[in-house]
Amino acid sequence: MGVVTAVQAKKVIKWTLIVSAGFYLLTRPTDAAQTVHGAFNGIISAADSMAQFFATLT
Numbered sequence: 001m002g003v004v005t006a007v008q009a010k011k012v013i014k015w016t017l018i019v020s021a022g023f024y025l026l027t028r029p030t031d032a033a034q035t036v037h038g039a040f041n042g043i044i045s046a047a048d049s050m051a052q053f054f055a056t057l058t
Contacts (some may be wrong), residue, residue: 025032
């Protein structure tokens with residue numbers, strides 16, 4: 001019984017996040033775009049730092 005409840009909770013959380021993200025995108029598109037841009041900049045920065053780290057190992 002606990003497994004079924006956990007699976008249902010995951011589905012509820014997943015759909016809540018999807019609906020919230022869609023609502024945020026539709027009501028505040030500029031802020032949503034800035035959030036995505038910031039996330040990509042963070043990923044690029046992390047990748048650059050890893051590249052520098054591995055470059056100094058050789």
